[in-house]
Amino acid sequence: MTMTCYSEDYRTARTRLLSAAQALGGWTHEAIAHPLAGADGGPLYMDVLWRGPQDATRVLTISSGTHGVEGFCGSALQLQLVEDAPALPPDMALMLVHAVNPYGFSHLRRVNEDNVDLNRNFVDFTADTPENDAYAAIDALLNPAELPDGAMAAITAELDRMRATTDYLSMLKAVSGGQYAFPRGVQYGGSAPAWSRRTVEALWARRLADRRVVVQIDLHSGLGASGVGMLMMAADEGEPHKALTAEWFGPMLVTPRPRSRADTILGGYMNQAMETQLAGVRVAPMTLEYGTEPSEVVLAAMIEDNWLVHHGDPAGERGRRIKARLLRAFYPADPSWRAAVLARGREVFAQALSGLGAPDLEERLTP
Ligand SMILES: [Zn+2]
Numbered sequence: 001m002t003m004t005c006y007s008e009d010y011r012t013a014r015t016r017l018l019s020a021a022q023a024l025g026g027w028t029h030e031a032i033a034h035p036l037a038g039a040d041g042g043p044l045y046m047d048v049l050w051r052g053p054q055d056a057t058r059v060l061t062i063s064s065g066t067h068g069v070e071g072f073c074g075s076a077l078q079l080q081l082v083e084d085a086p087a088l089p090p091d092m093a094l095m096l097v098h099a100v101n102p103y104g105f106s107h108l109r110r111v112n113e114d115n116v117d118l119n120r121n122f123v124d125f126t127a128d129t130p131e132n133d134a135y136a137a138i139d140a141l142l143n144p145a146e147l148p149d150g151a152m153a154a155i156t157a158e159l160d161r162m163r164a165t166t167d168y169l170s171m172l173k174a175v176s177g178g179q180y181a182f183p184r185g186v187q188y189g190g191s192a193p194a195w196s197r198r199t200v201e202a203l204w205a206r207r208l209a210d211r212r213v214v215v216q217i218d219l220h221s222g223l224g225a226s227g228v229g230m231l232m233m234a235a236d237e238g239e240p241h242k243a244l245t246a247e248w249f250g251p252m253l254v255t256p257r258p259r260s261r262a263d264t265i266l267g268g269y270m271n272q273a274m275e276t277q278l279a280g281v282r283v284a285p286m287t288l289e290y291g292t293e294p295s296e297v298v299l300a301a302m303i304e305d306n307w308l309v310h311h312g313d314p315a316g317e318r319g320r321r322i323k324a325r326l327l328r329a330f331y332p333a334d335p336s337w338r339a340a341v342l343a344r345g346r347e348v349f350a351q352a353l354s355g356l357g358a359p360d361l362e363e364r365l366t367p
Contacts (some may be wrong), residue, residue, distance in 0.1 A: 005076040005083070006338055010099065010106035011040055013075040014047060017098055020082045027051050027082070032199055036113055038106035046102055046199055048207075049082070052093030057212040058356050062349070063097040064219045066118050066196075066270055068104015068111065072331040073290055074219030075099070076338070077345040084346065089357030095207060100270070101196050108323050109309070110222075110302060110330070112194055120178030120189030120266075121197050122273035129189065130267050134174035136181060138162070143185040147307040149318070152300050159296065173265050175299065184310045186302055189268055200270065204277055213361060215352055216274055216285040219345075222298045222330045224291030227337045229344035232287045234272065240365045241284040248355035249348065252286070282365040288348055290341055293329050301329035 007013035021027035027049045034044035062081070064074025078096050088094060099105045103113040111117050123129055135142075141158060144151070163171055178189040193201075208214050217231075224230045231252040235242035242254055258264040271285035292298065305326045313319050332338070358364070 005079040005342060007072065007075065009040070010038060010044075010071070010102065011042060013072065013079075013105075014045065014098065017049075017075060017079050017082060017096075018047065020079055021049050024082060024085050026085065032203075034102050034195060036103055038102070039108070040106070044099075044102035044106055046100060046196070046203075047096075047098040048203060049078075049096040049098070050093060050207075051086075051095075052088045053091065054093075056091050056093035058089075058092045058361065059095055059208060059211050059214050060092070060349075060352050060356055061095040061097065061208070061214060061216045062219065063100050063200075063216070063270075065099040065101050065105045066218055067220060067222070067330075068099075068101040068107070068109050069326060069330045070110065070219070070221045071099055071101070071105035072327075073221040073341060075105075076342065077219055077349075080342050080345060081349055084349075086349070086353060088353065092353075092356055094353075097200065097203070100200060108327055109305065110326075111188070112196060114190060114194065115183060115188050115306075115309070116190035116194050117178060117187050118194060118196050119269040120187060121194050121268055122270055123180075123189060123268035125190075125192050129180035129191075130178065130264065132173065132177050132179040132181075134170060135177065135179040135185070135187065138174055139179075139182050139185050142175070142303055143182060143306060143310075145311055147304065147311070152304060155303060156296055156300055159299070169265055177265055178268055184306070186306050197270075197273075201273070201277060204274060208278055208281065211278075211281050213282045213356065213365060214274075214278060214284070215356055216271060216283065217348065217352065218271055218285070218287045220287055221290040221341075222292050223289045223295070226291045226293065226332070227340040229288050229290045229341065229348065231348065232289055233285065240367055241282070244355070244361075244364050245284055245286065248351045282362065284365070288345070290344075292332050292337070298329045301326045 030048040031045040038044045065071025101112050178187050180189045234255050236257050274285050275283045304322045308322045
């Protein structure tokens, strides 16, 4: 049963999720149309599925495809959850957000229609956008205008050399921290709130602003050990949701909140914005991140794809090879990887549902 949760294109993934929700019952559905077309010429949507009382005070939200092509993994996890038809504790609802970035999901890009990494787009664009001098220094390396066949090996070697001589956090900020100065570069955060950001923010305001507790799990792939689903969150020592979620899930990767802009390694991500926007709600936002390939393989796939879209021929033979590599860097075909992803997802969702049902939840989450 479980292996059938996986689909090989956005359209199939979406259709199967919505069909399962309709067939099994208990879900309401809202489709929010994206302005552009998918890779197959058909319409694109961010879809919202809701289960449980409309006025529930506690909500578990699970989102997929914030990084478009990572939606294959996230969508399968959401379909499994629908098929599992979970029983919800009283006064609790479940909200699935399918394809936060439907353009990237359909067109096999991690970024959106404007080359924007959505998880760097939730910054205040009315203020100065964050500077990333370390990225500027390596833009030419990560974002070459020419990429002859075989050139990726030299880029990877240069990145390896840098890694050996640069401390981990500086390297992380340079390569993954987000940048706002090179629209055709990698990890570009944009120049204004993207469609996906505006759409999820409106969704939060409409569906979540009046709740008491929201636990959010944003599903990703491409970081960490292969097949391992690692929960991640930002929290300082002493924050109530840090201790509580540790009880629910066991060990997680918890990073301290940045003290200043200069201290910010990965700014502008969606979960952080959710905490800020849902000011009156106790929010525990997490990321469930599944490892796929070694980080240099994943980064190489992103560099090649970025070059292809801006300088290459996506329809050509090499273009198709690059797209296939990108897809598999975030969505391995290995059946044991796929089985491990679903098993871990089932475990995490059950832990979250059970945690959200605890009678003393609100007291525990009160600082
Ligand atoms: Zn991701």
